[in-house]
Structure formats: C-alpha cells, structure tokens
Amino acid sequence: MTDFRTRVADAEAALRELFPETPLQLNEHLSKRWDAQIWLKREDLTPVRSYKIRGAFNFMRKRLAGGDTTSRFCCASAGNHAQGFAFACRHFGLEGRVFMPVTTPQQKIDKTRVFGGSAVEIELTGDFFDDCYAAAKAYAADSGAAMVPPFDHEDIVEGQASVALEVERQLGAMPDLMVLPVGGGGLSSGVTRYVSEGTGSAPQLLFVEPEGAPSLRTSLERGERVKLKQIDGFVDGAAVAEIGALPLETLSRFRPEDVLLAPEGRLCQTMLEMLNLEGIVLEPAGALAIDALRSLGEAVRGKTVVLVVSGGNFDFERLPDVKERALRYEGLKKYFILRLPQRPGALRDFLHLLGPNDDVARFEYLKKSARDFGSILLGLETTDAANFASLFERLDAQGFVYQDITENRIMADLLI
Structure with missing residues (x-):
C-alpha cells in the first residue's frame, strides 16, 4: 500500500468516530434507463449532508495528532465546507469561527450554527466569497487560529479520498467508471490519487463541472491554472472560479474532454427527476454526477458505474427557480x-x-x-x-x- 493510501485508510478509520460509511446504492431507475449498473455513492447522507466533513475532520485530526496546541480554527465558506467544519469543531471541542458572505441564505447560516453549537461563532462579512476569505485569513494571522481550507491542502485531499476507499470496499472491486463532481478539486484529485496508486485495475475517471464555472476544463485547455473572470453561481457547491493548485497537479494529466460540462438548466431537470421519481433531495452540485449520464448516453451501456452524489443541502425556497430553469432549458x-x-x-x-x-x-x-x-x-x-x-x-x-x-x-x- 502506498503512503498516500495508508494515510487515506487512517483518515477513513478515524471518520468512524463521527458516522458510518455512507451507502453505495444500486439505483434501479437509472440502471434501467441507461442499461448499466449505476451505483450512487450517497455523500448526501453524511451528518452534514455532504462529503466536506471528511476533509475538515481530517485536517483538524492531523493538526491535533501532530502535537499542535492550537485550539482555535477558522474557515471561509458559504455552504457545505462551513457545516463540515462546524461539526468537526464541536466533535473535537475546539473554538471555531466561520466567515460567511452577508448574502448567505439564512438556512445555511442556521444549519452551520446547529452543527457547531456553542463551539462555533459565525461572522457575516462582504458580499462575495473572496471578501470573507480575505477576512478569515486576516483573522487567522491576527489570532493565531489555524485556517481550514476548503480543498487546496494535502490533509483535505486525503480526507476526501476516503470516498474511494469506501467504494472499493463496498463494491468488492473498483467499478468500470467513476464520475466525480468538481468544484475546487479536493474530492476529484483525492479519488484520482487513491485509485491510480492501487494494485488492481483502475477505473476510468470522468469529471463534471457546471457549464457556468468550468475552472478545471479551462485550465486543462490552456495548460495552466486559470482563474475565471466570471462564473454562474447557481451551482453554489461547485461554482469555483479557480481550481485548487494542489488538486490541479494531480488532475493535469487528464484531457479537457475528460471533463464534462453540465448546463445549469439541464441540472435542474435532473434534480427534479430524482426528487419526483426517487425521493432523493439533491443540491445542484450534488446532482452533477447523475446529470453527466445525459452527456455519456450509450458510453455507459453494460458498465458498472459509480456516481458520487456529493451533497443534499437544498433550500426548498429555491425550488421555484429550479423549476423555472428546467422549463426554460426544455424549451x-x-x-x-x-x-x-x-x-x-x-x-x-x-x-x-x-x-x-x-x-x-x-x-x-x-x-x-x-x-x-x-x-x-x-x-x-x-x-x-x-x-x-x-x-x-x-x-x-x-x-x-x-x-x-x-x-x-x-x-x-x-x-x-
């Protein structure tokens, strides 16, 4: 076992303090529709309804295990990372401060407060993520708090890679194909490293980004890390203007064609389909991998496919907007x-x-x-x-x- 896979195994074992492994479910509806074995890795069923808890927990665990006496942590986030961070802070009994944009929906603020309890303070600042990120960095520098990044750190990548370890164990082998949603790249690069360093047959990996925020695909096309000048923020869990530097080192060997783009309107169709037919509540980013089936079509026929369902933190006040976008996309x-x-x-x-x-x-x-x-x-x-x-x-x-x-x-x- 490689050193990276060993560290991932340690992270996965430690995560059992917080929650059991998330289910890997064969979805009959999708399997029949695409004439394949379609498995869903249900990261929307973690305690915070996203995989982000894995990386945040692993970052803090390793800081504490390394003898770091820091008892105060901070992060910048408007969504899933904040909730995973808050849950981990409460678990370890650490002081945490979350910096969120003033424009953050009240539902996400409330959920972060619930997960963190008295261990976490929430500070609303600025209108955009970049504003609260700068505020979090300044706070870390002034207070000595350790800043927990959302994706661009080795410990974060290791934690997210535990998804692949669980899939391999639950399926008994690696699938023919894994489809991974991409925002900042922590999950996709972690899974890529884990499967590529295994001794068995590695699955084909494909990635999917929102059409309005193709930071990975654009960087692969230009051969360098690119910060997009403008993005569509609808897929808030994956609408990242710049792929992480560390994740891109791992993902740079892929072709631009390996990154599928999901139109936001079509993604809304997928969300409504999964809600109405399967009773599965998905946030836009959580539906990315499932939506990619519409682009792949016949290419998945007869294959064993694992789709990572990355999150289910959906505010139902957004449902009218989702329906509107779906109708417009369908014409x-x-x-x-x-x-x-x-x-x-x-x-x-x-x-x-x-x-x-x-x-x-x-x-x-x-x-x-x-x-x-x-x-x-x-x-x-x-x-x-x-x-x-x-x-x-x-x-x-x-x-x-x-x-x-x-x-x-x-x-x-x-x-x-």
Missing part, C-alpha cells in the same frame, strides 16, 4: 417583449393565436404611456417545445412584433 417556457397595438381588440386578437396547450404565465405592461404601441413582458408555458414554432408562424402571419428574450441574459435578469 417549454419562453419570455418575450411583445409590441401590442394600442387599439380595441388587439389583445383579443393576440390571445386567439395561442394554441390549446399554451398558457400565459406572465403578462406585464412595460410602457403604459405609449400612444401607438404598448410593450408587454410576456411569459408563455406549453406542453411541447414544438408548439412555439407554430405560434411564431401565426404571430408573423398576423404582423405582430415580438422579441424572444429567454436566452438574453441581460434582459432576462433585468425583467424576469
């Missing part, structure tokens, strides 16, 4: 700016053009003082995406002027 909901003539009967003429399965979801005048035309924000839902094509033909034939703003991000963010 079942669109938004328009419609120029309607300011004459009697114009609205009736427009409504008569709608099909029997077209539903007006939003209707709002944007310019009420116009003399000849009124601009209207119009939202339509339908049961078949093809219905919009025939609607457009009828609108064009009757001379209606309209603009589809569904994919116009600036207009959509401003008006929708």
Whole structure:
C-alpha cells in the first residue's frame, strides 16, 4: 500500500468516530434507463449532508495528532465546507469561527450554527466569497487560529479520498467508471490519487463541472491554472472560479474532454427527476454526477458505474427557480417583449393565436404611456417545445412584433 493510501485508510478509520460509511446504492431507475449498473455513492447522507466533513475532520485530526496546541480554527465558506467544519469543531471541542458572505441564505447560516453549537461563532462579512476569505485569513494571522481550507491542502485531499476507499470496499472491486463532481478539486484529485496508486485495475475517471464555472476544463485547455473572470453561481457547491493548485497537479494529466460540462438548466431537470421519481433531495452540485449520464448516453451501456452524489443541502425556497430553469432549458417556457397595438381588440386578437396547450404565465405592461404601441413582458408555458414554432408562424402571419428574450441574459435578469 502506498503512503498516500495508508494515510487515506487512517483518515477513513478515524471518520468512524463521527458516522458510518455512507451507502453505495444500486439505483434501479437509472440502471434501467441507461442499461448499466449505476451505483450512487450517497455523500448526501453524511451528518452534514455532504462529503466536506471528511476533509475538515481530517485536517483538524492531523493538526491535533501532530502535537499542535492550537485550539482555535477558522474557515471561509458559504455552504457545505462551513457545516463540515462546524461539526468537526464541536466533535473535537475546539473554538471555531466561520466567515460567511452577508448574502448567505439564512438556512445555511442556521444549519452551520446547529452543527457547531456553542463551539462555533459565525461572522457575516462582504458580499462575495473572496471578501470573507480575505477576512478569515486576516483573522487567522491576527489570532493565531489555524485556517481550514476548503480543498487546496494535502490533509483535505486525503480526507476526501476516503470516498474511494469506501467504494472499493463496498463494491468488492473498483467499478468500470467513476464520475466525480468538481468544484475546487479536493474530492476529484483525492479519488484520482487513491485509485491510480492501487494494485488492481483502475477505473476510468470522468469529471463534471457546471457549464457556468468550468475552472478545471479551462485550465486543462490552456495548460495552466486559470482563474475565471466570471462564473454562474447557481451551482453554489461547485461554482469555483479557480481550481485548487494542489488538486490541479494531480488532475493535469487528464484531457479537457475528460471533463464534462453540465448546463445549469439541464441540472435542474435532473434534480427534479430524482426528487419526483426517487425521493432523493439533491443540491445542484450534488446532482452533477447523475446529470453527466445525459452527456455519456450509450458510453455507459453494460458498465458498472459509480456516481458520487456529493451533497443534499437544498433550500426548498429555491425550488421555484429550479423549476423555472428546467422549463426554460426544455424549451417549454419562453419570455418575450411583445409590441401590442394600442387599439380595441388587439389583445383579443393576440390571445386567439395561442394554441390549446399554451398558457400565459406572465403578462406585464412595460410602457403604459405609449400612444401607438404598448410593450408587454410576456411569459408563455406549453406542453411541447414544438408548439412555439407554430405560434411564431401565426404571430408573423398576423404582423405582430415580438422579441424572444429567454436566452438574453441581460434582459432576462433585468425583467424576469
């Protein structure tokens, strides 16, 4: 056994102080759909509903085992890392301080407080992660507290790699394929090192990132670590602008094509499917590996596949947004700016053009003082995406002027 695998085994054994190994479940629905053996590694079933507890616990355990007298720790996080950190602090009886953006949802603040209890203080600062990260670093420097990084540290990587050890033991061997979600790269690099240093047959590894935050894929394409100038933060558990330096050292041997990109709208479809059909509550990042099946398709036929379900910390207040994104991705909901003539009967003429399965979801005048035309924000839902094509033909034939703003991000963010 290599030194890394030995350290991972030590970390995994120590984790049993906190919780039993997470289940590896054969999912009948996905297996039948993709004609493969699809296993889910349910990291959403840890005490904090994500794998992040593994790395945070291992970091603190090793600091304490090494004779470090530090009794105060800190971290910066707006989500799963904060909750794992808080749980570990309470377990070890350590003082902890979590720096979170002011914009953090109250649900995540409350859960972090519950997991940490009296051992953890929460400080809200700044609007973005970079702001609270800088505040945490300053606090660590001033107070002597040990800062627990979310992914870019050897002890964190070792802790996350314990996922692979459990999979190997539970399955009795390594699968043909493992699909790993990627944010900062702690989990993906840890699993990669663990399986590559084994003596048996290593599985094929594929990675999946949010389409709006492809930090690993972009870095592989350019051959260097890249910090993205802009990201879509919807997949908050994996929307990282810059892959970790240490993880990238391990992952740099992969091709850009080994990193799949999950469109945020399609990811919402996957979340709703797993909730409605399987009763599994997933956060956006937790659905990444399952969603990758839609990209792989026939490539998984007949294979044994393990998908790492990385987290289930979903705030149901976000459910309307998830449904909205899913409908728009499927082409079942669109938004328009419609120029309607300011004459009697114009609205009736427009409504008569709608099909029997077209539903007006939003209707709002944007310019009420116009003399000849009124601009209207119009939202339509339908049961078949093809219905919009025939609607457009009828609108064009009757001379209606309209603009589809569904994919116009600036207009959509401003008006929708």
